Amino acid sequence: MRADYFAKKKRNTLSVLLILTVITLVSIFITEYNVVKGITSVPTAVQWALSNFYPTKESLSKLPDILEKLKETLLVSIAASTVGAVFALFFSILGSNTTGVNPLIKSVCRSIATFFRNIDVAAWAMILLFSFGQSSLTGYFALFFGSFGFLTRAFTETIDEASGSSVEALKATGAGYLSVIFQSVIPASLPQMISWVLFVIETNIRSATLIGLLTGSGIGFTFNLYYKNLSYDIASLVVIVIAFTILSIEFVSNYVRRAIL
Known part of the structure; x- marks a missing residue:
């Protein structure tokens, strides 16, 4: 019984993860979001913030x-x-x-x-x-x-x-x-x-x-x-x-x- 319980819980968890993955992929497709471009732009954004977005004495x-x-x-x-x-x-x-x-x-x-x-x-x-x-x-x-x-x-x-x-x-x-x-x-x-x-x-x-x-x-x-x-x-x-x-x-x-x- 205990083994069946954990097996059922594992299946439910995998089902939820699968549904979330499908929803994410569909959302990316509908919005035409470029995942690669989004990830590669992070270093540039950080560099800009470090160069411009900080308080000065003035x-x-x-x-x-x-x-x-x-x-x-x-x-x-x-x-x-x-x-x-x-x-x-x-x-x-x-x-x-x-x-x-x-x-x-x-x-x-x-x-x-x-x-x-x-x-x-x-x-x-x-x-x-x-x-x-x-x-x-x-x-x-x-x-x-x-x-x-x-x-x-x-x-x-x-x-x-x-x-x-x-x-x-x-x-x-x-x-x-x-x-x-x-x-x-x-x-x-x-x-x-x-x-x-x-x-x-x-x-x-x-x-x-x-x-x-x-x-x-x-x-x-x-x-x-x-x-x-x-x-x-x-x-x-x-x-x-x-x-x-x-x-x-x-x-x-x-x-x-x-x-x-």
Whole structure:
């Protein structure tokens, strides 16, 4: 039986690899992608980057302006994540199998979250450009919608996993709905929820760079401006600042996760 199990698992693995290989080959054929040219162009790209894409002493004079735009990006990302988390908490409580009020409301909450989650933040930014134009507000709402959809799903699963037994125990003692939420659901789920919010903040800071290219705001717009003006030394400084910021936030986020989980 054990030999049959491993043989079946091996066949399934080979089948998946074969399917992925076929999909890759078909994609290469349809897009007319030249694999050899793509591989051989890597050394040339690396050589160009080493020759042109590095900060200089003169580019450091632009650092205060870059940091100002970085601050704007950070604040927008954090605000979108935290406000999205507040709305997500409300919808996840109503959409959870453990705390849902009734099947209809639960289904509606889950459907709304699924809709917002399945549209990428870049797509949201392009949609919202028609309403708000190129501004920080467009980037904020794009990140907010993506954060809300993702966190609602994450919070719902967290509530179902973390508080099922305690909710049943409180209900058995005759506790009311609000008592169950504030005495069981939120305390049991809060550490994991904070972890998810920190993760979304990290993700939004990365996404905000791309969003800035579309909305003409933040650090993304700054990079695009200098890159299009062929100021590669300043553009490289922007990339270094973004990378350092993301690594720093990830370090802090991981530390907080270890402390609360």
